[in-house]
Amino acid sequence: MEFIRRLFNISKKSNDSWTMFSTSKAERKGLLVSMGEITIGDDFLKIENYPFEPSIAYKQNIFKANQIDDIDVKSYPPTFRIGNEIVFLESDKKEILEVFAAKNGVKTVERSWIWGWILEPFLDTEYTAETDQRLTKLLESHGLTAGQVKSIRAEVETQMLKYNFDTMLWEWGGFDASDVLKAMRTKYKKDEYEDFYRRVMEIALLSIKTAE
Template identity: 35%
Template structure:
């Protein structure tokens, strides 16, 4: 179950070459070669690293490629982990009122209403519950995980869901009070939101995510 992750990746001076499994719907969605000119921005420190294309699509790379990606001629930009907050209730851990308030605050800052949050969670509930039953994940889910949970869908259905999931993730760039560094000159900086200590303490700890 590879989902949005290529079998092999080559990062070169002209762009990124991706080798996908046979019949993978990602061939048509992400493509086999992405020139740097098609990449709007990236986050090599995301988990997993992300390329955000000018057409609104997000391409994921394995953590092993983070260092090479960081040297690419593309601006770095962080965004709020929208899917992390949306998928928090499905983790194999307690989801209490305090956690719910923190996730709601993060999502509200990106323009999500309570009704929309509930609607999105209902749409992914079955697949994410199944994933947790299989993995016992407790550390954190994210954008790539909801795609992994959808990877057995037929190609056309996967690509339709993929476009929707990418659009949801992109709303993390609109957060009020959050700004990611836009420049490639110098170390990355960001203005942390008040709930960031909570996120840092629990993020990336799970057994399933640890392998990426």
């Protein structure tokens, strides 16, 4: 498996603190936290037990349709946007959300997979030089320099490796912003996580600026 090759590569880095399966049971549980539950009403969405404390969805349960800027039912998981923040929803509700959006006149969009491109090196699959070149071009087209991407990946690397391999998730298909938020919530203190959360949202919504 790809993680075996990665394990030997990581072990050569003296400044990397990650060791395979060293994550505590308590942290593993926190890494795989539930995304909460959603109730879809006629003209509202109700979200309970949302895991990300900096989010508006952690403080507010009910979102009326006229509060929602747009819904992305193509993403995994689906999301809706309020201002400069996206909220992640349960993946099995895509069809119902599409009906909800159409019924209430909520704009539907397909946001670029920016965090998926950033996090691809941490999947359980081969990451080639050709893949890196392709993703670098995609990320540059959305306003992120190669240096910025390198810095972000260095910041989240250990936690993403814990998230994918120490939990035995073995994800190979793709990550998104919700994955990195889960991974980093067990590392940062409250104020650090709030800052990180804000940065994740800014990057996740870069496609809106690119389209303008």
